[in-house]
Structures are given as structure tokens and as C-alpha cells.
Amino acid sequence: MSGPSTYKPSTGFEKWLDERLPIVRLGWDSFVDFPTPRNLNYWYTFGGILTVCLMVQILTGIVLAMHYVPHVDMAFASVERIDRDVNFGWLLRNIHAVGASMFFLAVYMHIFRGLYYGSYKAPRELLWILGVVIYLLMMAAAFLGYVLPWGQMSFWGATVITELFGALPLIGGPVTEWLWGGFSVGNATLNRFFSLHYLIPFLIAGVVGLHIWALHVPGNNNPTGLTAKTSNDTLPFHPYYTVKDGFAIVVFLVIFAFFVFYWPDALGHADNYIEADPLVTPAHIVPEWYLLPFYAILRAVPDKLGGVILMFGAIGVLFILPWLDTSRVRSMRYRPVAKWFFAFFVVACLGLGWAGAELPDNKVPVLGAIGVDFLLLGRVLTLYYFAYFLVILPVLGFVEKPKPRPASIEADVLGSKKSGDAAAPAGAPAE
């Protein structure tokens, strides 16, 4: 979609610069003139929101790091000092902690959007894969960051997660000790986690650059899943999408600010305000809410190694998704059957999160009467999670009869009566 550049340097300096480093041209072509489908809905604003989230985390994080002390004897106290004595330290810490949750909220919206509109399909496979890489890096950054305040959940969360590597046959033990830098989670672990927590967001920023580059070659997908063909299908990014994204970002910031100023500890765990104590195991070790579905998958398997494999598999399967979905129709808007499986997939992910938060033998409300505990719920939903990618999407592509699609984005927007059937019959590779 990136056509010939329309940038015209207007001043002498811009011309001089353009002949040497066409950076203004790049910005112009990418964020001003960039042709964008005219029918993008609010689900498409999360990319911009995510960019804001990343910048917020990096900026607050850099200042927090100026005051934080990565030492087992001082980390907890230094965080308390930030809250009490550093000017606006309480604000920075609230923003950074709430920001992590908001970042994940946004990324989940962004990912489900991609799943629904088939944004992972050709020609956007690499764009999708880069997204999954970002998601993996985000999880690593969040996990490492949660260890830094050195509360009880920090310490025990780090212990549980690093010990997972001990499940690897033969190399498990040495690998875990290598990760720890000792024989248990300790000062060496905290130091390296701090170093990596500072590093990863910049890796994410790099991959986001690639992600947007890969987006700007085929251009945005859109709710119809149809490829933009003429200029009637698109609008220049600026001012149409700068203002729409801007509005969505501010709405998002209102929710963000609500948590920062009125409910800062809602998303955290009380135990993390107790300083880490290697001799006292908390009654109930749970990860942050955004990692709970994976925790449920991990616990669904009675065997530790099996659980670890399945947990990583749950993300691994996203990498090959573009080749698992056999349907030629991108958007689920025109996939009457897949749509329902997708809706249940969303429910299954929420249910897995719930199962991850509860003790496995607690009974599920209502269903508990017939003996369903959270372990069973987690198992059933884990099964569905994998079935969705490995069975349902591959098979549906062959058996589902898609609904007729409009002839073009323009036709869809203008409500044209022209049936798209002729233009894009089911199964035609034309999209």
C-alpha cells in the first residue's frame, strides 16, 4: 500500500535534510499521508494506545530506576522511600504499576481484534508474529518488574516461575541455578532481573518499530477483511485517524487515571506489601491477573514438565496460527460458524484467568454442586483453548460456508446493494 511518496519539502532546510536523511519524508509517508481503510472501528485504536502505554512505562520506569536499589536488604525499603519521600514518587509508582495492567488490557483487546478480523492471515503473517514476539517480551518484562519491589509475591512468584525450568530433563537443575546465580532466588537474581527489566522495554520498542514497518507494507486490515484496492477505500491517516486515535487514547487515559488516583491497589496483591521472607511461604501464590490464564494451563497438567510444555505451547501456537486457519475469508463478520467458536474462545480465556486465580480444589460456584472444581474447569478450558487453534480453525476453513462479502470497502461503507458474491466468491483467494 505504500505508494509513491507525496512529501514535498517546503523550506530550504527541509530540502537539504531530505537529500541527506529523508526522515521527515518517512514520518510524512507513515503518519500523515499513509492511506488507511476508511472503515476502521474503535478496536483499531488499540495500536496507538499501546504505543502510548509503552512510552509511559519507559518514562516512569527510568525515573523510578533513579531511586530504586536492587539489593535484597534495601529493595523493599527503597520502594517505600519512593512512595513516601521522593517528590511525586507515589504518583510515578502508581502510574508504572497500574500502567503494566493497562498495557496488558490494551494488548489483549489488540490481540482479540486481530483474531476476530483475521489480521494474522496473508499478507500479514510476519506482522502478527512480530506482535506475538512483543507479547512474549511484555510478559517477561512484567514478570521481572513484579519481582523488583521484593515483597512476598515478588519473591515467591520468582521462585515458582524459575523453578519451572527445573522440570527440564537433565539440564533442569543447572539451568535453574544459572538463572538464579546461586542456589535459590537471592541477591544475584534480583540484580540480573533489574538489569533485564530495564533492557526489555527497549527491545520491545525495537520490535514495535519492525511491527509498524511490517504493518505499513500491506497496510491495515479492516473490519471487512477486504483488501483496499482504490483510493475510495482509504483516507489519509492524518487528520482522520490521528483525531480518532487521539480521542480513543484520551478515553483510555481516563480509565487509566481512575485507577492511578482512586483505586491504585485494586490490581495488586496485599502480600506484596510484606517484605520478602524466604522462610515464610504465602498461603496462596498467584501471579498478576494478566498471567493467570497461563497459570491455569500450567496447573491443568498433573505432570510438571507437561504443564510447562503446555504453557509455552499456548503462546507457541500463536506463532503458527497464520497457517492453522485454513479459511480464505479474513473477517469473522462473514464467518457465521467461526464467529461463535471465537466468542466462546474469549469466554474460555476469561474462564482460564478465573481458574488461575482460585485454588484448584475450590468448587466452581453453581457448577460446584455437580462436583466441578477449578482444576476441572481449567482442564476443560485448556482443552478448548488448544482445540480452537489446532482443530476448529483448521477444519472450519473447509466445512464452513462464508456469507457473501461486499465488493469493496467503499461498497460496504456506502451500504451498496451490489452483492459481493460475484466479486469474491467463497473460497476465492482474491481478498
Next chain:
Amino acid sequence: MKTIHRLLAAAAGVIALAAPAALAAGEYKKPEEHTWSFEGPFGTFDQAELQRGFQVYNQVCSACHGLNYLSIRHMGMEGGPFYTEGVAPNDNPALQAIAAEMRPIEDGPDDFGDMFERERRVTDPFPSPYENEQMARSANGGAYPPDLSVIVKARKGGTEYIRSLLLGYDQEPPEDLDIRTGNYYNPYMSGQVIAMPPQLYEGIVEYEDGTEATPEQMAHDIAAFLTWTSEPHMDARKRMGLMVMIYLLILCGLLYWSYRQIWSKVEH
């Protein structure tokens, strides 16, 4: 709207079904509801209440519990129990008097290399009741009285939990519960058994402001004080929140209006 109400009612029903199950597991009792001046988006700390709470801490709790993350001067910061407008915390006479009455602090080394004791100043930390954890445990029959600086954030139920816990010693223990000597039944504590003896007896404190020191009053005041120690900037947080919210909502309105304006010329 109706469907939303119905959904909410159904959700409430599900939660109500889940709640008795949690209690039946025999873990602990939910803290009692209580009203606080600092509740809600506009609530602020009540200074008289914080001062009384500090008095309870100073005369009762400080025998066993520290406030390691606080210095005395913190109490003179805006929103704190002894804040006086226009007076820097370090120059606050009330705090200077409080500091002078506390245990002396070890300082040094001096020019000859010796450690020495001197009067505690406003800029010094609160005194710790014990030298180390071992000493604390041996003085308390093996139990460790936790530091109270962030206790409200460190316990589910927060302020209400602290209040209920301190008043919760008067209830009959279940017959099957094994309570060893030196331990007390308290249904709000996780495990329902606590090693801290009941603290708030009628008249254990005589309030400087003349308020009658009933156990309920003391529990209320100390819970409020510990909420303040856990988050001394709460008032500032809410005040700034209001400004930020107003700013963002106006910006939101402007952007929405611009959005409608810009998009009004194209079908989408």
C-alpha cells in the same frame, strides 16, 4: 438497561453463593463494615483522629511494633497528624516535643571513634521496639509483631481489618479449635488464632483532646492512623486526581467534537 440489571443481579447471586463456601472453609471472618472520613473519592484524613491514633500507637502499640519506614518529621507533612500550615515539618514544635520524649538514639562514631547516645530529633526514624527479629520473637513467645508502617496495604480488608482485629477478642471460639497458651481466639485473623494479647482496654489511654477512650474509639483512631502511615499522600493523590480527571474529560470532549467535525465530510 433492564438486561444489564438482570445480569448484575445474576452475578450478585453467584457471588452470594460463593461467599458462604469461603467462610465454611474455616479461614477467617470478613472484617466489619465501618465509616471513615477518608472513604470515597473526596474523603480526607481527619487530623484530630490521626493525632489520637498516634497517641494510641505511641502509648500502646509501640511497645511491640515498629514504624520502620517513617521518620518523626513525616507526621508534620501536609495531610499528616501534626501538620501546621506554614510550618516546615522539621521546625514543628509539637513534633520536636514528641521526638524529645522518645527513646534516645545511638549516633556516631564521634571524633574519637566512639558511639554515643543523643536525644532523638524530628529527622530521626521512629524507635524500633526490638534490636532484631530474634529479640522480638523471644519477647513475644515466638511470635513476631510485624512492622506497622504499611500494614493497611499489606492485609486484605485494610483499615476495616485492623479495626475488627483489635476489637475481635470477645467472641466464643469454636469447640474444635485448639488454642495453645499465649494464643488468643480472634476470628478476623487468618487461621483465627493470634499471638497478640488483646490491647484496647477501657482507659488504657487518656486522650489529650478529652475524647472518651472507649475500645471502639481507640480501634477507630489507630486504624485511621495506620491508614495514614500506610499511605501518607492519600489526600494529595485524591486532590490531584480530581484535577486530572477534569482536565482529561474536557480534552475528551474537545477531541470528540473535533473527531465529529473532521469525519462529518466522509462516509465511514
